[in-house]
Amino acid sequence: MSDAAQPTAAEVRAAAEAVKTALDRHLAAVERRSGEEDPAVYDAFNELAAAAEAYDELLYDRYDEVTPFEIPGEDTLPPYTGPEEPSALSVLIRRDYAVAEPQRLMAQARRVEAADEDAPGAGASGTVHGALGLLFGEFEPDEIASRHKEFGLEEGDSTLWVTAADESAEPGEWLEDPFEQVDPERVVCRFDVSAVFDEEFDDGDDDDGDDEDAEDGDDAEDDEADLAELEEDLDTDLDEDGAPTRLEADR
Structure with a gap:
């Protein structure tokens, strides 16, 4: 960044004073809060x-320094x-998979x-x-989630949101645009699953790395054997009349 584009020392100082003022307002809102979800506390937090x-941002642009604060995401x-x-x-x-x-x-x-x-x-x-x-089209989403490896899929992140409504929607009312009108303020609860939540445990698993590498080779061989067996089943999985039998689904 050029010197002309850098913020001045006075601008950085003013931003620091704004943080102090916001801290005081946030503490005051917390001290006067009327409940766990007081909107005044929420506004002061923002x-x-x-x-x-x-x-x-100004501190970094001017002095190439950062603060230890981490702002929660949107x-x-x-x-x-x-x-x-x-x-x-x-x-x-929402459930994400990789093929x-x-x-x-x-x-x-x-x-x-x-x-x-x-x-x-x-x-x-x-x-x-x-x-x-x-x-x-054949299997329920929950069954695919529980048997994803059988279908050659790898799980990614997933989330479930429960939202409240004043009344039930009319049949077909939202089918053309099912996910665009979600009001975050009406979310009763949500549950997220992601690999990022497991990262804190990864450091403790480093000692097992050599064993896992050895097992990876065995897993690859097992997968190839399973796939070969699956292909063979396509030719042999017939009923007594010679007609193909339906894949059993543990519904």
């Missing part, structure tokens, strides 16, 4: 966060302002395709796109 972030939910006794609710779920083993995915889809005369167009299982459509 003002303090904004002041601290502005000071941190995904922090605001206080709940929905009905105290909701008469309706919506459950929003780790495309061949296993398509092999499972071929089993479904062979067993279901009403399956979409023949040959759909020959592509990852088509295989995904077959499997998610």
Whole structure:
């Protein structure tokens, strides 16, 4: 950054004073709070966060120094302002997967395709796109989540939000735009699953690294054997009449 673009020492000092003022206001709001979700405390918190972030940026631009403060991300939910006794609710779920083993995915889809005369167009299982459509059309999302490795998928982050509503939506009302009108202030609760929550345990696992490397080779061989067995089942999994049998789903 050029000297002309740098903030002045006076601007940095003013930002520091703004942080002090915001701290005083936040403490005063906490001391006078009327409950656990007092909006005055929430507003004071946001003002303090904004002041601290502005000071941190100016301090870095001017002196190449940073503060020890960490500002929570924007995904922090605001206080709940929905009905105290909701008469309706919506459950929003997002689960991310990586297609780790495309061949296993398509092999499972071929089993479904062979067993279901009403399956979409023949040959759909020959592509990852088509295989995904077959499997998610055949199995419930919770079953896929519990058996994701069987389908060649690798779990990513997931989240579940429960939101309150004043009344139930009319049939078909939100189908065209199901996820765009979520009000964060009506989220009753949320549950997140992510690998980042496990990072604090990673350091303690370093001593086991050599053992895990040895096991990785065995796992790869086991996966290849499982896939070969799965392919063989496609040819042998027939009923007494010679018709393919449906893949059993533990629903």
